[in-house]
Amino acid sequence: AQTVTQSQPEMSVQEAETVTLSCTYDTSESDYYLFWYKQPPSRQMILVIRQEAYKQQNATENRFSVNFQKAAKSFSLKISDSQLGDAAMYFCAYRSGNDMRFGAGTRLTVKP
Amino acid sequence: GAGVSQSPSNKVTEKGKDVELRCDPISGHTALYWYRQSLGQGLEFLIYFQGNSAPDKSGLPSDRFSAERTGGSVSTLTIQRTQQEDSAVYLCASSKQGYSNQPQHFGDGTRLSIL
Numbered sequence: 601a602q603t604v605t606q607s608q609p610e611m612s613v614q615e616a617e618t619v620t621l622s623c624t625y626d627t628s629e630s631d632y633y634l635f636w637y638k639q640p641p642s643r644q645m646i647l648v649i650r651q652e653a654y655k656q657q658n659a660t661e662n663r664f665s666v667n668f669q670k671a672a673k674s675f676s677l678k679i680s681d682s683q684l685g686d687a688a689m690y691f692c693a694y695r696s697g698n699d700m701r702f703g704a705g706t707r708l709t710v711k712p
Numbered sequence: 713g714a715g716v717s718q719s720p721s722n723k724v725t726e727k728g729k730d731v732e733l734r735c736d737p738i739s740g741h742t743a744l745y746w747y748r749q750s751l752g753q754g755l756e757f758l759i760y761f762q763g764n765s766a767p768d769k770s771g772l773p774s775d776r777f778s779a780e781r782t783g784g785s786v787s788t789l790t791i792q793r794t795q796q797e798d799s800a801v802y803l804c805a806s807s808k809q810g811y812s813n814q815p816q817h818f819g820d821g822t823r824l825s826i827l
Contacts, residue, residue, distance in 0.1 A: 606754075632812065633812045633813050642820070644715075644820050644821075645805070647815040650813070650815060652813060696812055700757050702757075703754050704753055704754040
């Protein structure tokens with residue numbers, strides 16, 4: 601079975617600092633996609649960033665970037681210049697065809 | 713445009729009752745997904761509809777759970793003879809098509825509490 605593991609239930613970062621959230625996954629597929637979603641207290645999940653497994657270049661979206669290590673099956677999210685609005689649950693997700701899996705989430709706290 | 717709409721936002725019911733949860737996807741989105749999020753857990757996939765194809769029901773936890781999608785738009789998730797372990801937030805998402813690379817757009821969820 602494909603699994604997605606987020607080993608950090610909680611993380612904390614000082615405003616304006618950088619934080620990295622970890623995610624590892626297990627798959628026997630070669631073609632798949634990885635996502636990071638953010639879920640603020642309002643409950644609505646929002647896409648943060650997406651990575652295609654066949655692309656070696658790490659995806660970047662403004663202050664958010666990933667470190668995708670395909671051989672190690674690792675997909676970490678780096679948030680630079682953290683802002684108070686970044687406080688939320690962050691979920692790592694894997695998809696290949698109809699196989700969609702999410703990690704248990706990391707709760708990020710941003711300290712002013 | 714309007715996002716994914718779910719109703720009700722909260723539902724409290726007694727054990728043994730049936731419940732219906734509704735999801736109205738983004739207009740034009742052919743793919744629709746249901747997930748369950750238990751406290752402190754990630755999202756558990758329940759069911760996936762793509763266009764007119766037969767739905768992927770592989771995530772439904774028991775035969776008490778069923779879902780329909782009428783006319784390729786609105787979907788209803790039904791839980792019969794509810795149990796306390798069914799208490800969770802039920803999230804619906806839609807995407808333009810069912811391709812793996814497409815992000816899913818989520819609703820605000822329905823928080824279901826079984827007394």
